[in-house]
Structures are given as structure tokens and as C-alpha cells.
Amino acid sequence: MSYEVAMAALADPTRRAILDLLRTRALCVGEMAMALPVSRPAVSQHLRVLSDAGLVTAxxxxxxxxxxxxxxxxxxxxxxxxxxxxxxxxxxxxEAERASERGADARHPDVPPTRTGDRP
Amino acid sequence: MSYEVAMAALADPTRRAILDLLRTRALCVGEMAMALPVSRPAVSQHLRVLSDAGLVTAxxxxxxxxxxxxxxxxxxxxxxxxxxxxxxxxxxxxEAERASERGADARHPDVPPTRTGDRP
DNA sequence: CAACTTCGTAACTCATGACTTACCGTAAGC
DNA sequence: GCTTACGGTAAGTCATGAGTTACGAAGTTG
Known part of the structure; x- marks a missing residue:
């Protein structure tokens, strides 16, 4: 359901670094901030995102x-x-099976084309 | 190794939609553009990112x-x-085991604190 | 109570990237 | 050979978000 928010959360390298720090044991905010090259408020904001994504508990x-x-x-x-x-x-x-059976038989085009659109 | 680029690639909703389209079968660019609410060049750029991330083949x-x-x-x-x-x-x-053994014994603080820094 | 630690939030700056339109290269069909 | 479908690239706009500094709230300790 909510894997989309989690995906967006894991996109940031700092947030992945936070999760890597938490792999071994639970840590408090200051400890993570000391181990990371960003300020403590930045860590707080990232933890907020990770918490909203259901990836960490506080x-x-x-x-x-x-x-x-x-x-x-x-x-x-x-x-x-x-x-x-x-x-x-x-x-x-x-796909592989279809390709093999087409290789022995006559080769017909995959899709009869009808002007695939350029506009959204 | 390269899971980081893949994570960043999966962050975008449009790219996830592209992957969902490709789940059943291979598609050409125009087909995806018709099925998506964005223009064809946008799809091309997303496919470039997905290809660089090793998530799709062309x-x-x-x-x-x-x-x-x-x-x-x-x-x-x-x-x-x-x-x-x-x-x-x-x-x-x-963590659970340590918490239970601390519950029976004396409760000592987890970490003797020494000014966890605020600056990067 | 007062000083200190720890952390979250607000306000702001700045770079990244998602999207568009316009253009050009390439393969197929008359 | 010329025209048409298809798709990648360039240039530009605009929103999102990651980072900072400054401040305030909650708790512990002398």
C-alpha cells in the first residue's frame, strides 16, 4: 500500500545512511548527527520522513x-x-518462447502500428 | 553495488508507472507515452534513467x-x-532481550552522554 | 529554581530534476 | 528519392526538497 512513500524515502543517500547506521542497533538523534556529514536538524527532518514512510520507529x-x-x-x-x-x-x-516460435515460422511484426501519440 | 542508482530511479512515480506497464510485456516508447499522462520525450528521459540504473533493457x-x-x-x-x-x-x-534483562536488574542509562554535536 | 542537554520546528536559500516545446537522425512505405 | 512514423537530444521553465541558522519546548541535574 504505502511502499510508494517508502521508495521516495529511500531515494535520498543521507536517509539510506541513517538506515545503515540503525542496522546494528537503535540510536538517538545526536549520535546519528555526529556520524553523518549533516547538521542535527537535517537528521531530524530525515527521521521525520522515514517515520512517515513507516521505515523507522521512535x-x-x-x-x-x-x-x-x-x-x-x-x-x-x-x-x-x-x-x-x-x-x-x-x-x-x-517473450523468449514467443521469439523462438517466431524464429521457426514466418516473421510478422509485433504490433500493427497506428500513430503512437506525442502529446500527453 | 549499484542499488543506489536503482533506488533513486524508483523514487519517481512516473518511472514506477513505466515499470508497472512493463511488468506484463515489453513495450515501445510510443505505447508507454500513450498510456501515461506525460509527453513522449519525458518517457524517453525516464527510460534513460531506468536503463542507466540497470532496471530495464532496450x-x-x-x-x-x-x-x-x-x-x-x-x-x-x-x-x-x-x-x-x-x-x-x-x-x-x-534490543528486546537486553530490555528484558534490564527490567529484572538495576536500570542503568543506555549511553553515558558526552555532548552530541549539533554541527556537521 | 536555574543551568544544561536533547530535540523538534520555522523560515530561508539553493541546487536538482521533471516536464515541456522544438529539432534532427533513422528506418519503413508509397 | 521523397514522405511519414518513431524516438533520442537540446534548451528552457518551474516546482520540489535537502540543507542551513535561529528559536522554543521538554526533561535532567546541580
């Missing part, structure tokens, strides 16, 4: 906010990619 | 250029997500 302990990877969000992305992957493999196999 | 047949999903590129993304997913699960389990 827990407050004292004045510090700890963030950890949310496996559910990652699972949604995996599902999307898995579906696309299997579909692509099936289409590839179908 | 084959010329006559004047038409057919594009299909490249399963290899999708596999790279799956590998990245799989690694992150298993790491996140392991970290989650470790």
Missing part, C-alpha cells in the same frame, strides 16, 4: 529520542519488489 | 525501441532490502 527515553528500523516497512518494499521480480521473470520467459 | 526492432524489465537490476534491490531486513530483525531481537 521511542523517547528521557530527553533523548531513539530510533530503530521498522521491519514492517522494509517488508512492504520487499513485497513490491518480489512481485515485480516474478512478473518480470514470467514476461521474460514468455 | 532492443531496437525497426524504428521502434522496445524496453523490458531487467530482472538483474530488481534482484540487486531485493538483496539490499533483504540484508537490511535481516539486520533489523536481529537488532530488534537483541
Amino acid at each position: 521511542t523517547s527515553r528521557g530527553t533523548r529520542n531513539f530510533y530503530a528500523i521498522d521491519p514492517e516497512g522494509v517488508a512492504a518494499l520487499r513485497g513490491y519488489l518480489d512481485a515485480m521480480w516474478s512478473d518480470a521473470l514470467a514476461a521474460f520467459a514468455r | 532492443t531496437s526492432r525497426g524504428t521502434r525501441n522496445f524496453y523490458a524489465i531487467d530482472p538483474e537490476g530488481v534482484a540487486a534491490l531485493r538483496g539490499y532490502l533483504d540484508a537490511m531486513w535481516s539486520d533489523a530483525l536481529a537488532a530488534f531481537a537483541r
Whole structure:
């Protein structure tokens, strides 16, 4: 459902770096900011995006906010990619079979063309 | 290796729509442009990005250029997500165990703090 | 209570990129 | 050979978002 927001979230290199930091254990914002080449508010904003995308979870302990990877969000992305992957493999196999049977037979054009449009 | 370019490529909704069109079968540029709310040059540019990211392959047949999903590129993304997913699960389990053993024992702070920096 | 730490938000700047129109190269059909 | 379909590229516009500094809110510690 919401794999689209997660995809957009994973597009940014800094956000991927944040997730890489969180792979081993949960961290608070200041720790991540020290390990990254950007300011702490930037990390906060990225964490906001990652949280909205369902990729991380936040827990407050004292004045510090700890963030950890949310496996559910990652699972949604995996599902999307898995579906696309299997579909692509099936289409590839179908295409190969059709190509082989066309190679033995007469070669007819794939699509009878009718002016494919240029405008949206 | 190159999952980063692929991630950036999948960030755009139009590019994801192109990949969704290609899930069933290979298509030429004009066909995709007709099925999408953008102009044909826009589709060309998106296909260029997807091709550079290793997510699609191109084959010329006559004047038409057919594009299909490249399963290899999708596999790279799956590998990245799989690694992150298993790491996140392991970290989650470790965190849960540490929390339970701390709940029975004395509660010590997680990290002895030393001024986490604000500047990059 | 007062000082300090930690973090989120607001306001702003600036670069990236998504889209358009216009143009040119290339293969097919009369 | 000339015309037509198809698609890639160039140049330009405009919106989005990643980054910064400045400030305020919530909590801990002396």
C-alpha cells in the first residue's frame, strides 16, 4: 500500500545512511548527527520522513529520542519488489518462447502500428 | 553495488508507472507515452534513467525501441532490502532481550552522554 | 529554581530534476 | 528519392526538497 512513500524515502543517500547506521542497533538523534556529514536538524527532518514512510520507529527515553528500523516497512518494499521480480521473470520467459516460435515460422511484426501519440 | 542508482530511479512515480506497464510485456516508447499522462520525450528521459540504473533493457526492432524489465537490476534491490531486513530483525531481537534483562536488574542509562554535536 | 542537554520546528536559500516545446537522425512505405 | 512514423537530444521553465541558522519546548541535574 504505502511502499510508494517508502521508495521516495529511500531515494535520498543521507536517509539510506541513517538506515545503515540503525542496522546494528537503535540510536538517538545526536549520535546519528555526529556520524553523518549533516547538521542535527537535517537528521531530524530525515527521521521525520522515514517515520512517515513507516521505515523507522521512535521511542523517547528521557530527553533523548531513539530510533530503530521498522521491519514492517522494509517488508512492504520487499513485497513490491518480489512481485515485480516474478512478473518480470514470467514476461521474460514468455517473450523468449514467443521469439523462438517466431524464429521457426514466418516473421510478422509485433504490433500493427497506428500513430503512437506525442502529446500527453 | 549499484542499488543506489536503482533506488533513486524508483523514487519517481512516473518511472514506477513505466515499470508497472512493463511488468506484463515489453513495450515501445510510443505505447508507454500513450498510456501515461506525460509527453513522449519525458518517457524517453525516464527510460534513460531506468536503463542507466540497470532496471530495464532496450532492443531496437525497426524504428521502434522496445524496453523490458531487467530482472538483474530488481534482484540487486531485493538483496539490499533483504540484508537490511535481516539486520533489523536481529537488532530488534537483541534490543528486546537486553530490555528484558534490564527490567529484572538495576536500570542503568543506555549511553553515558558526552555532548552530541549539533554541527556537521 | 536555574543551568544544561536533547530535540523538534520555522523560515530561508539553493541546487536538482521533471516536464515541456522544438529539432534532427533513422528506418519503413508509397 | 521523397514522405511519414518513431524516438533520442537540446534548451528552457518551474516546482520540489535537502540543507542551513535561529528559536522554543521538554526533561535532567546541580
